[in-house]
Amino acid sequence: MWKTIQPAPPDSILGLTDExxxxxxxxxxxxGVGVYKDDTGNTPVLRCVKAAEKELxxxxxxxxxxxxSGDPAYAQAVQxxxxxxxxxxxxxxxxxxxxxxxxxxxxxxxxxxIHKFSSQAKVWVSSPTWANHNGIFGAAGFEIERYxxxxxxxxxxxxxxxxxxxxxxxxxxxxxxxxxxxxPSGVDLGQDQWREVAALAAQKGWIPYLDFAYxxxxxxxxxxxxxxxQFAAVGIDFxxxxxxxxxxxxxxxxxxxITVVTPSAEEAAVAMSHLxxxxxxxxxxxxxxxxxxxxxxxxxxxxxxxWLDELAQMRNRIVEMRKALxxxxxxxxxxxxxxxxxxxxxxxxFSGWSDDVVQWLRDNRSIYVVGGGRINLAGLTTSNIDxxxxxxxxxxxx
Ligand code: LMR
Numbered sequence: 001m002w003k004t005i006q007p008a009p010p011d012s013i014l015g016l017t018d019e020x021x022x023x024x025x026x027x028x029x030x031x032g033v034g035v036y037k038d039d040t041g042n043t044p045v046l047r048c049v050k051a052a053e054k055e056l057x058x059x060x061x062x063x064x065x066x067x068x069s070g071d072p073a074y075a076q077a078v079q080x081x082x083x084x085x086x087x088x089x090x091x092x093x094x095x096x097x098x099x100x101x102x103x104x105x106x107x108x109x110x111x112x113x114i115h116k117f118s119s120q121a122k123v124w125v126s127s128p129t130w131a132n133h134n135g136i137f138g139a140a141g142f143e144i145e146r147y148x149x150x151x152x153x154x155x156x157x158x159x160x161x162x163x164x165x166x167x168x169x170x171x172x173x174x175x176x177x178x179x180x181x182x183x184p185s186g187v188d189l190g191q192d193q194w195r196e197v198a199a200l201a202a203q204k205g206w207i208p209y210l211d212f213a214y215x216x217x218x219x220x221x222x223x224x225x226x227x228x229x230q231f232a233a234v235g236i237d238f239x240x241x242x243x244x245x246x247x248x249x250x251x252x253x254x255x256x257x258i259t260v261v262t263p264s265a266e267e268a269a270v271a272m273s274h275l276x277x278x279x280x281x282x283x284x285x286x287x288x289x290x291x292x293x294x295x296x297x298x299x300x301x302x303x304x305x306x307w308l309d310e311l312a313q314m315r316n317r318i319v320e321m322r323k324a325l326x327x328x329x330x331x332x333x334x335x336x337x338x339x340x341x342x343x344x345x346x347x348x349x350f351s352g353w354s355d356d357v358v359q360w361l362r363d364n365r366s367i368y369v370v371g372g373g374r375i376n377l378a379g380l381t382t383s384n385i386d387x388x389x390x391x392x393x394x395x396x397x398x
Contacts, residue, residue, distance in 0.1 A: 012131045013370055020368045028366035029388055031379040034183065034347050035251060036314050039381045046249050048306040052296040060292075066285045068276040070099025070257075074291040077298040078257040082212060082242050084225055089232045093265035096272040098279055099286040101254035103213040103243030104132060110209065110239045110258045111140035112278045113271075114174060123174045123209075124165075126150070128372065130183040130211070133176055147175070150185045155340035155352065157187050166197065171205035179240075180224040181214035181346020184374035188218065188345050191226055198230035201238070208238040216247040216311045217318070218345045235263050244294045246347070247311055253290025314378075318347060321380040328389035334396055341377075351375045357395045365391040 010018065016032040035043050069075065075097035079090050089095045100106035114121065123137040126149035137144055147169070148161035169175060177197070182188055189197065201208050208231050218224040231238045237260075244255040260271040279285065297303040322342045329338050341349045353361075353373040361367040367388060369375055380388060 016368050016370060019362075023366050023368075025366035027384075027387055028368070029379060029384050030368045031375040031377075031388075032368045032370050034246065034376055034378075036246060036249060036318075036347070036378045037381070039317065039383075041381050041384070043251070044249060046307065046310045048297050048303045048310060049248060049250065049293055051303055051306070052293045052300075055296060056289075056292055063288070066099070066288050066291075068279050068285050069097070069272065070286045071288070071291055071295060073299065074099050074295045075257070077295045078242060079259065081215065081221065081298060082225060082240055082257075082259055083228060083232060083261075084222070087229070087232060089261055094263065094268050095259055095261045096268045096275065097257050097259040098272075098275050099291045100241075100256045100258050100279070101283065101286060102245055102256040103211070103241055104136065104256070105254060105283075106241035106243065106256040106258040107133070107136045107209075107211065108140060109275070109278055109282065110241055110260070111137050111142065112282070113258075113260070113275055114207070114209075114239070115140050115142060116274060116278070118172055118174075121173050121207075123176060124169055124206075125176045126162075126178065126182070128184055129176065129178075133211070137174075137176070142174070149182075150187055150350065152350075152352070155187075155350070157189065157193075159189070159193055163196065163200070166200055166206075167204070169204060169206045173206045174209050175201070175206050176209045176211060177227065179210045179212040179215070179227045180218035181348070183211075183213070183346070184348050184350060184370065184372065186341075186344030186346055186349040189227070194227045194230045198227075198234050201231065202234040202236050208236075210238065210240045212240050212242040214246055214346050215242065217315055217347060220315075221247075221308065221311070232261060237262050237267075244290060248290075248294055248297070248307070250290045250293065253293070254287060255290030255294055318377050321377045321385070322349070324382070324385050325377065325380060325389070328385050329392060332389045332393035334389070334393050347376050347378050348374050349377060353392070353395075357392070360395045360398070361391055365394075367391055 020030045078097050100109045122145050123142040124145045124147050125133045127146040147165035148158050151158040215224045240259040242257050245251045262268045297307050326338045326342050351373040358369045
């Protein structure tokens with residue numbers, strides 16, 4: 001069967017991690033995949049997660065199947081976090097949530113659900129966007145278009161061009177928006193800008209599909225849901241794909257959720273019936289462990305407080321590394337103004353390093369950066385920052 005078939009190219013992000021693992025250089029640094037690391041370079045199991053797991057091991061009586069959409073306590077916890085506990089959407093019952101395997105799984109389940117009824121719709125993604133958005137929506141059968149987002153000259157948001165593009169998107173098309181911590185640029189919309197985008201969505205009738213993979217990595221758990229609140233306020237249909245991979249460090253437990261918000265509780269019930277059929281034909285029902293851990297933490301006052309504290313530590317360390325990188329590059333005499341790195345939010349920044357520099361760093365210094373120059377700031381530590389800055393200086397000087 002495979003004799004005449006060409007191998008597929010490696011994944012642009014996870015393929016890089018495979019290469020990094022094989023690299024024997026003891027000084028190697030992975031600034032590729034979006035995984036948090038502490039200052040020792042380790043991706044820790046959060047203390048609140050360990051405590052919840054301990055509790056679960058004691059209490060768990062069965063590993064029988066979960067409902068198709070997952071544990072209702074998990075769905076409730078997700079809605080409280082993503083929409084805000086006091087949200088009118090929750091009180092009115094106009095949202096439904098299914099546990100999906102990670103943020104990627106959530107995006108795909110939502111994409112399949114939309115495709116079931118709107119196969120002719122186009123999906124609009126920001127330029128640039130997370131590479132896998134193209135893969136996920138393409139695999140679900142959608143044609144993909146781009147709207148303007150990042151301005152490489154200003155290293156900031158091109159809001160005017162973005163709005164021009166969003167104005168032209170027809171009713172029923174789907175617009176993927178990064179709720180916070182834009183991947184790959186680290187450039188987010190401000191509050192007034194989000195209000196404008198939500199009003200435009202209501203006016204034009206396109207469907208917002210919010211990718212909310214980094215809640216808590218921007219300004220804080222509550223602050224980061226600002227965009228979600230604006231779409232909730234205008235009373236339209238929208239989707240939220242959320243993930244506990246980053247903010248709970250539950251990467252390999254594949255703990256995400258798809259939330260479908262509709263104008264009424266009746267419509268939400270219809271959406272859930274079809275959501276269940278999409279899940280049933282994909283993976284039947286979700287894995288339990290990560291969802292149980294997240295719900296246990298979110299429903300315990302003590303563990304919840306511990307989580308917020310640990311999340312703040314992760315967020316603050318990344319901010320420190322942003323500053324250290326800007327200072328380190330200046331100290332090494334690297335030409336150019338890199339102050340934009342300190343202004344961006346979340347794990348990522350578009351470094352502005354060319355593909356040639358990216359390749360040189362990998363071949364000569366075992367420093368792994370995603371093509372296009374996206375760097376994960378959490379891969380930097382106080383021990384490797386000088387090594388990275390001097391390598392970048394060498395790469396630029398050639
Ligand atoms: C990333 O962008 O690096 C993360 O979201 C991990 C992934 O699955 O690509």
